Amino acid sequence: MPVQIMGVLNVTPDSFSDGGRFLDLESALRQARQLIAEGAAILDVGGESTRPGAEPVSTAEELRRVIPVLEALRSETTVRLSIDTMKPEVADAALRAGATLINDVTGLRDPEMIDTAARHHAGVVIMHMRGTPQTMRAMTEYADVVTEVKEFLARQAAAARAAGIAEIIVDPGIGFSKTAAQSFTLLRRLGEFQDLGYPILIGPSRKSFLSSIAGMEKPADRLEGTLAATAIGVLNGASIIRAHDVAACWRAAMTAAAVRSS
Numbered sequence: 001m002p003v004q005i006m007g008v009l010n011v012t013p014d015s016f017s018d019g020g021r022f023l024d025l026e027s028a029l030r031q032a033r034q035l036i037a038e039g040a041a042i043l044d045v046g047g048e049s050t051r052p053g054a055e056p057v058s059t060a061e062e063l064r065r066v067i068p069v070l071e072a073l074r075s076e077t078t079v080r081l082s083i084d085t086m087k088p089e090v091a092d093a094a095l096r097a098g099a100t101l102i103n104d105v106t107g108l109r110d111p112e113m114i115d116t117a118a119r120h121h122a123g124v125v126i127m128h129m130r131g132t133p134q135t136m137r138a139m140t141e142y143a144d145v146v147t148e149v150k151e152f153l154a155r156q157a158a159a160a161r162a163a164g165i166a167e168i169i170v171d172p173g174i175g176f177s178k179t180a181a182q183s184f185t186l187l188r189r190l191g192e193f194q195d196l197g198y199p200i201l202i203g204p205s206r207k208s209f210l211s212s213i214a215g216m217e218k219p220a221d222r223l224e225g226t227l228a229a230t231a232i233g234v235l236n237g238a239s240i241i242r243a244h245d246v247a248a249c250w251r252a253a254m255t256a257a258a259v260r261s262s
């Protein structure tokens with residue numbers, strides 16, 4: 001399976017690594033053009049931070065942040081547009097504005113999200129997380145993290161299929177209701193998710209699980225860790241990497257893809 005990079009475009013004041021940088025339309029579009037030039041096949045536009053403890057955003061505010069960006073991008077590029085949201089109303093408006101993929105970090109737990117994707121013939125990224133970004137830090141007790149995450153993804157993918165959704169991508173949710181050790185385990189055992197039969201997406205980019213390693217406490221110091229995680233993920237079967245540093249991740253992913261297919 002070819003490997004693609006999904007470039008992150010956070011139109012938020014508070015995202016953990018790039019909050020506040022792309023809040024106005026012009027800087028968001030400039031960043032989008034940069035990500036496309038670096039090789040992003042998909043742009044993932046988000047208007048609400050999901051970092052641990054982030055403040056929830058109203059539907060109106062999230063729409064105000066993402067819809068103008070999606071509309072402008074749709075008129076100037078053919079790159080695939082994804083909406084990173086937990087709200088069916090935001091997903092619906094985003095799909096009408098030109099997105100074709102819903103990236104839902106709550107893994108379609110809201111049945112309304114499944115209906116929205118089916119109605120628009122959109123693809124979905126089903127990500128595993130327990131609780132919400134506000135509560136997930138205290139929800140990291142698993143008998144076996146891989147087994148439980150796989151079971152959740154299988155169940156949600158089956159519900160999506162039953163609703164007629166044709167394109168399903170699964171994501172174990174690195175850093176979401178996982179300890180650092182559990183995130184490392186998910187990367188090491190990512191190959192086990194191939195049994196599900198769906199393309200696998202991972203989002204290790206700049207995440208705090210890397211901060212458990214000396215020298216990577218700050219998000220700005222996590223590029224090499226991100227690239228190592230990217231390469232391991234691709235070697236273990238990931239076909240989409242969600243990334244802030246698109247050019248670097250693309251090179252790391254292509255190297256791992258060459259090893260995988262050798």
Ligand code: HH2
Nearest residue numbers: 010015016049050051125127171174203
């Ligand atoms: N990680 C983040 C957001 N969305 N979606 C998927 N499918 N997988 C991920 O791992 C994932 C995601 C968190 O990263 P970021 O968007 O940079 O931060 P924030 O949530 O603070 O905006």
